[in-house]
Amino acid sequence: MIYLDACATAPLRPGVLQRMVEIQDQAWANPSSLHGFGLRASEALERSRAQIADKLNADFRDVVFTSGATESVHLALHGLAGLQSPGRLVISSVEHPAVSGAAHQLFRNGWEVVEWPVDQLGRIRLERLDELLSPPTRILSLVWGQGEIGTIQPLLSVAEACRRRGILIHTDASQVLSQGLPNWSQLPVDLMSASAHKCGGPRGIGLLLVRESLRCELKPLLSGGGQEAGLRSGTESVVLAAGMAAALAQIERCDPDQLAVAGNGIAELRNALRDRLLTDERLVVCGDPDQRLPHHLSLLVSDHNGQPVSGRQLVRSLDAQGLAVSSGSACSSGKDSDSSVLTAMGLPQTMRRSGVRLSLGPWISAGDLDGITERFFHGLEVENNS
Ligand SMILES: Cc1ncc(COP(=O)(O)O)c(C=O)c1O
The missing domain is CATH 3.40.640.10 (Type I PLP-dependent aspartate aminotransferase-like (Major domain))
Structure with a gap:
């Protein structure tokens, strides 16, 4: 995992x-x-x-x-x-x-x-x-x-x-x-x-x-x-x-103005992961692309037809591939309801359950990125075909 x-x-x-x-x-x-x-x-x-x-x-x-x-x-x-x-x-x-x-x-x-x-x-x-x-x-x-x-x-x-x-x-x-x-x-x-x-x-x-x-x-x-x-x-x-x-x-x-790049290079690692994942057009970044927590990547996910995918179901598929991620915040991920955060941001209703969050820590290194990307795409494919 x-x-x-x-x-x-x-x-x-x-x-x-x-x-x-x-x-x-x-x-x-x-x-x-x-x-x-x-x-x-x-x-x-x-x-x-x-x-x-x-x-x-x-x-x-x-x-x-x-x-x-x-x-x-x-x-x-x-x-x-x-x-x-x-x-x-x-x-x-x-x-x-x-x-x-x-x-x-x-x-x-x-x-x-x-x-x-x-x-x-x-x-x-x-x-x-x-x-x-x-x-x-x-x-x-x-x-x-x-x-x-x-x-x-x-x-x-x-x-x-x-x-x-x-x-x-x-x-x-x-x-x-x-x-x-x-x-x-x-x-x-x-x-x-x-x-x-x-x-x-x-x-x-x-x-x-x-x-x-x-x-x-x-x-x-x-x-x-x-x-x-x-x-x-x-x-x-x-x-x-x-x-x-x-x-x-x-x-x-950390200087508050530098928060987005704090965390000992974790933002570079997150950016490298983001760039790999964004090669798939089913994924788009959610939240501020620049002023964001350095270890945090949130994505909105859709299928091959552009239809939003359920973040909760994708979390289960990714778990089966050996990736532990979350759909929205952990506290709300137990509930199958629209994300209040995505709602407040004005996202169309169809997309409000399609968020997933990947958050990194010092245990992740550049050597893990290929494996993460591969597992993510595999899990997404399984979810699309289910
Ligand atoms: C922004 C924010 N505030 C508060 C909390 C609640 O923290 P705890 O469950 O440790 O009380 C969380 C936990 O996810 C959080 O992300």
């Missing part, structure tokens, strides 16, 4: 499992306990926090551990909404369901929720900026790198516009951190969410970066023992935090 589904979950990076085993052995106790076992666990937890903060150029107090990006997003949006009376929340029309789901909950709590429309490449329509960032908008949540189509949003310019207008901004960076770590001290956003398992760390842990100005104010989702400076009660997983720190330690810092 060749694994091309890094955007769903990446395998553990080298040394991560070993580090987790070591920490589980040495620091297995409850980090809130006052005895020596507890202190050892607490020290290990804080060391992981400090390492992660250091990689992101953040204050260690800015790093809040959660169970993953879905929880981080909910803490960010509910936490911000809890600070004020209901107003307007703007999200893009291509958010992950974690964000649109949290926004929907806020809608039921009296918030007006407005979706920022995107163009055919999945980029938010910047000509709508003044209108959407006018009062009563109080919060903006914008996905940085879209998981299904790979498009990178113009986060920096939008975030600066939010700052000028006093609008709080959260970004979902779940698909970005695996490619390059932003410099948090220079990023004009208030809150940032991510998951470890997209970065070669373990599942079950993520982070929310929180600016100092919000730390004491953000409303927690969970009450209880007051861990994570009161922002996330529940006994912390020292071992998962260590795994996340060990994974992020292997990722380089």
Whole structure:
């Protein structure tokens, strides 16, 4: 099998499992306990926090551990909404369901929720900026790198516009951190969410970066023992935090403007794969061709007669050929329905189920490309003839 589904979950990076085993052995106790076992666990937890903060150029107090990006997003949006009376929340029309789901909950709590429309490449329509960032908008949540189509949003310019207008901004960076770590001290956003398992760390842990100005104010989702400076009660997983720190330690810092070419040459590899696959006229690239996550390739697929092919069925045919890919985002691939992202991009209805996503990681090399292309074409042929 060749694994091309890094955007769903990446395998553990080298040394991560070993580090987790070591920490589980040495620091297995409850980090809130006052005895020596507890202190050892607490020290290990804080060391992981400090390492992660250091990689992101953040204050260690800015790093809040959660169970993953879905929880981080909910803490960010509910936490911000809890600070004020209901107003307007703007999200893009291509958010992950974690964000649109949290926004929907806020809608039921009296918030007006407005979706920022995107163009055919999945980029938010910047000509709508003044209108959407006018009062009563109080919060903006914008996905940085879209998981299904790979498009990178113009986060920096939008975030600066939010700052000028006093609008709080959260970004979902779940698909970005695996490619390059932003410099948090220079990023004009208030809150940032991510998951470890997209970065070669373990599942079950993520982070929310929180600016100092919000730390004491953000409303927690969970009450209880007051861990994570009161922002996330529940006994912390020292071992998962260590795994996340060990994974992020292997990722380089990246200038946000360079995100599309970050990731140690992975964009060149992806481009080489894209060029091979595009020799078949049944395949077209979906999403922004240039401003896209460097490890991400999304394709719309049709048959010899130009009729769209079901992405889900193609995923099964490719699996039988030894290629693990995904149709759209992993979370929605269990459902046979139109992709909400492709719908928001204005694709004709017949094409909204014909997307497949190939996402690469450091385990793929140039030597794999022939095999991938061959298997892909073979799987497509089988699907066309079925
Ligand atoms: C952009 C984005 N946000 C949030 C998530 C949710 O991450 P998790 O399932 O780790 O909570 C994902 C996962 O695919 C994602 O791609």
